[in-house]
Amino acid sequence: MNNINWYPGHMKKTRELIQQNLKLVDAVIEVIDARIPLSSRNPIIDELIKGKPQLIVLNKSDLADGSVSKEWENYFRQKGIRAFSMNCMSGLGIKNLFRILESMSEEKNRDRFMQKPFRLMIVGVPNVGKSSLINRMTGKKSAQTGDRPGVTKGKQWLKLKNNMQLLDTPGILWPKFEDPKVGLDLAFCGCIKDEVLDVPTLAMELIGILAENYPQMLKERYKLEETAETPLENMESIAVKRGCILPGKRIDYERIGRIVLDEFRGGKIGRITLENPGQSK
Numbered sequence: 001m002n003n004i005n006w007y008p009g010h011m012k013k014t015r016e017l018i019q020q021n022l023k024l025v026d027a028v029i030e031v032i033d034a035r036i037p038l039s040s041r042n043p044i045i046d047e048l049i050k051g052k053p054q055l056i057v058l059n060k061s062d063l064a065d066g067s068v069s070k071e072w073e074n075y076f077r078q079k080g081i082r083a084f085s086m087n088c089m090s091g092l093g094i095k096n097l098f099r100i101l102e103s104m105s106e107e108k109n110r111d112r113f114m115q116k117p118f119r120l121m122i123v124g125v126p127n128v129g130k131s132s133l134i135n136r137m138t139g140k141k142s143a144q145t146g147d148r149p150g151v152t153k154g155k156q157w158l159k160l161k162n163n164m165q166l167l168d169t170p171g172i173l174w175p176k177f178e179d180p181k182v183g184l185d186l187a188f189c190g191c192i193k194d195e196v197l198d199v200p201t202l203a204m205e206l207i208g209i210l211a212e213n214y215p216q217m218l219k220e221r222y223k224l225e226e227t228a229e230t231p232l233e234n235m236e237s238i239a240v241k242r243g244c245i246l247p248g249k250r251i252d253y254e255r256i257g258r259i260v261l262d263e264f265r266g267g268k269i270g271r272i273t274l275e276n277p278g279q280s281k
Ligand SMILES: Nc1nc2c(ncn2[C@@H]2O[C@H](COP(=O)(O)OP(=O)(O)OP(=O)(O)O)[C@@H](O)[C@H]2O)c(=O)[nH]1
Pocket: 001, 002, 003, 059, 060, 061, 062, 063, 086, 087, 088, 089, 090, 124, 125, 126, 127, 128, 129, 130, 131, 132, 133, 145, 146, 147, 170, 172
């Protein structure tokens, strides 16, 4: 995971770098996390790439609620943005992506005698799967995961099929910080460090959301008879079921908090989406 500390100077630099790169490309692929399609968008992304053909990849669709992902695809399409679900781990959706890119590329070269490469770049907030998508598209382990604070050492173009080229370094954008709900969503999904809140509090917040929106999954995963009134009670029941008890019969909130967060992030509780288009403006 990327642990960049965003500060105004850094944001300005990143913005400038992306704007420079934008001049070189024909289209931008914005990767977002299908579980949190709004929270995982950069606040100025639309302004930043204005005028460039854009595609949204709802990545990690294997972890998200399939029917809600469909709603999100429609939501973005209604805004005039091509959007579709992908799973960069299995490659699901990659054919669709290439089909759309090829038609965009053909469109660009239609009246040209000399065919020009169709150039692309990938952008997104940390941990949404940008490098995984680059690897999928090139079919190689070319992109590295880890800290890359927005610095490119000379531009490298990765060759894709059908005369398409991809900038080897994705643009890592800052997330929206202002809204506490967004901060929580990003932390639940591992896009920012857990230190936003302590692990037990973060997990309790998540349990509250799951008990409200996906009670059946929560009950099944943690073998609960019923969900309780409060997130804390649910968390304590889950801790008991999982044996997270300290000497003196005290609940080990730290351990159960870690377990719930890890299981959510790994998709073990089920396919869950934390935002739906009905809630958005
Ligand atoms: N389940 C699931 N995990 C994925 C998917 N795509 C990527 N991941 C995982 O998500 C994590 C982040 O993926 P990266 O490709 O490193 O994401 P990134 O956006 O390049 O991350 P930064 O370098 O931090 O900006 C890794 O552990 C990947 O294995 C997906 O479609 N499904």
